[in-house]
Amino acid sequence: MENILYPKKVLFSEGNVQNADALIGKGPLQIGLYEDKVVSFTGKTALVLDYGKEIPGKVRVLTYLADGNKIVRLRFGESVTECCAEIGEDNATNDHSLRDIRVELQDYSDMTFGGTGFRFLRMDTESNCNIQIKSIAAIAELDERQYKGSFLCDDSQVNDIWNTAAYTLRCCIQNGYLWDGIKRDRLVWIGDLFAEMHAAYAVYGDLPEIRSSLDFCCKELDGGCKETALSGWINGIPTFSFWWLLDVCTDYRHTGDLNFAKVHLPHIRRILDAIDKNVLSDGTTVFEYNFIDWKLHYEKGESPQKREDELAGVHYLLLITLNAVKDLLSVLNESTALVENVLHKLMRRNVAVQRYKQSAALAILAGENRLQNLQILKSGGAKEITVFMVYPILSALCECGEYRLAFSIMKEYFGGMLNLGATTFWEDFDVDAALGSTRLDEMPDAAKKNFHRDFGVFCYKGLRHSLCHGWSSGVIAYITEYILGIREVGSGGTTFALCPHLDGLHNVKGKYPTRYGEMIVEHTLRENGSIYTEISAPKEIEIIR
Numbered sequence: 001m002e003n004i005l006y007p008k009k010v011l012f013s014e015g016n017v018q019n020a021d022a023l024i025g026k027g028p029l030q031i032g033l034y035e036d037k038v039v040s041f042t043g044k045t046a047l048v049l050d051y052g053k054e055i056p057g058k059v060r061v062l063t064y065l066a067d068g069n070k071i072v073r074l075r076f077g078e079s080v081t082e083c084c085a086e087i088g089e090d091n092a093t094n095d096h097s098l099r100d101i102r103v104e105l106q107d108y109s110d111m112t113f114g115g116t117g118f119r120f121l122r123m124d125t126e127s128n129c130n131i132q133i134k135s136i137a138a139i140a141e142l143d144e145r146q147y148k149g150s151f152l153c154d155d156s157q158v159n160d161i162w163n164t165a166a167y168t169l170r171c172c173i174q175n176g177y178l179w180d181g182i183k184r185d186r187l188v189w190i191g192d193l194f195a196e197m198h199a200a201y202a203v204y205g206d207l208p209e210i211r212s213s214l215d216f217c218c219k220e221l222d223g224g225c226k227e228t229a230l231s232g233w234i235n236g237i238p239t240f241s242f243w244w245l246l247d248v249c250t251d252y253r254h255t256g257d258l259n260f261a262k263v264h265l266p267h268i269r270r271i272l273d274a275i276d277k278n279v280l281s282d283g284t285t286v287f288e289y290n291f292i293d294w295k296l297h298y299e300k301g302e303s304p305q306k307r308e309d310e311l312a313g314v315h316y317l318l319l320i321t322l323n324a325v326k327d328l329l330s331v332l333n334e335s336t337a338l339v340e341n342v343l344h345k346l347m348r349r350n351v352a353v354q355r356y357k358q359s360a361a362l363a364i365l366a367g368e369n370r371l372q373n374l375q376i377l378k379s380g381g382a383k384e385i386t387v388f389m390v391y392p393i394l395s396a397l398c399e400c401g402e403y404r405l406a407f408s409i410m411k412e413y414f415g416g417m418l419n420l421g422a423t424t425f426w427e428d429f430d431v432d433a434a435l436g437s438t439r440l441d442e443m444p445d446a447a448k449k450n451f452h453r454d455f456g457v458f459c460y461k462g463l464r465h466s467l468c469h470g471w472s473s474g475v476i477a478y479i480t481e482y483i484l485g486i487r488e489v490g491s492g493g494t495t496f497a498l499c500p501h502l503d504g505l506h507n508v509k510g511k512y513p514t515r516y517g518e519m520i521v522e523h524t525l526r527e528n529g530s531i532y533t534e535i536s537a538p539k540e541i542e543i544i545r
Helices: 156-171 190-203 208-216 238-255 259-263 265-277 304-331 337-347 357-365 371-378 390-399 403-419 470-483
Strands: 002-005 009-018 039-068 071-077 100-104 109-125 129-141 150-153 486-488 495-498 507-514 517-525 531-536 542-544
Touching: 002 039, 039 156, 100 109, 109 129, 150 156, 150 470, 156 190, 156 403, 156 470, 190 208, 190 238, 190 390, 190 470, 190 507, 208 238, 238 259, 238 265, 238 304, 259 265, 265 304, 265 337, 304 337, 304 357, 357 371, 357 390, 371 390, 390 403, 390 470, 403 470, 470 486, 470 507
Parallel strands: 039 129, 495 542
Antiparallel strands: 002 129, 009 039, 039 109, 071 100, 071 109, 150 507, 486 495, 507 517, 517 531
């Protein structure tokens, strides 16, 4: 669906720009032979527009007159800093989508340019030009389905977090798949899908894009594209094959439909065979590439502690995955011998996490609830967590009974992005980087700290950093499961445990889309500290309290 957005503000202009405010607000998107409300650009000029929120899409320029040098430069940005940067400056790029382009305008024209993720647009004209423009509207290419789920509480910031995460997910539903990002990484990354699919269940219910994404990454089975790469691993990464297996198991637990898993049994078996070959008899894993999260990713020459924690994360993620696959194979009446053999090998190895929260969370979720793992998670609050692993980290805290701490970390972490002007959630965020930083809707100042320009590591250094990333929607799953208290148990999406944790909130209500219709829940904190709950659910749904 195309939504038209008009500029909310003119943030900056220089040179001979006349009547720039005429671009603000709604107007007829039709160029005419006689226009008396236009913006004039004479000679070398620059203009920065703010459309109010990030969108996936393009801009539509209605030009009345273009004389002399008709070439204009359009720079799209997820932050004002990005739309003002040169390619290569602070790692600004055209990777995956063109966000810095030169185009030629024409008299009496209505032309559309671009196709990326952006909130801000900078237009530069050259010397010897006389250009008059009626409108520069943005076209948001958004999925049109309405949310089936909802969340509302008496804390406006928590409501903003849920709504922003849901909108981020909506932006990333593109082309029949769940993308990772709308500016960069317009790809189907299966590890990232884990958080997105859990959020999608709470927002949309059964979303076809989940299965199409799972299918897309193993198409070589029917002669299609080889997304598994030459290695045979999903996305070319062993641990992403673990996530794919886990996602298939999650799909069955949610839908109760075994047909999807049956179709993919050959691929499931092939991955299990490859896993078996890479787990030695003593439980040591020898995969050619280890990856859990960029913050945890070990590179040659770094601390051995980091390498060991990454290997620990691989170990525990594999345990989580294989236990889920074992259950699925049992339901399918398929042999579980190979899975059990690998599990036995893994259990021979004593693995301890030393520092990193990502691996500590996976250890807890794998059943390793040693005190050391919890202390790692509790240390520093929101420091050193990552957007990709927020859902597992907050879930692990809750599994250890640390509901209040998980709630506080969520507010600190995602509230920090909102405080910097976020309208979608980001690929990564560091709470320390936010301190004293300029907002994303402020003009860059070389003398001030700038979170988008000055921070980021690995693939998201500087302005290459994506500020609309699908995996960030995983916070919705945490809110649904632990605050609203709705958790699927068993298989088939017919049985739910209801156990809310309000953690300082006084009223929480929401809708969860089950396969049989909406479950509506409202919790109210009584004066004596108990929680009064009202539930409305389809008759086919069993609720355990």
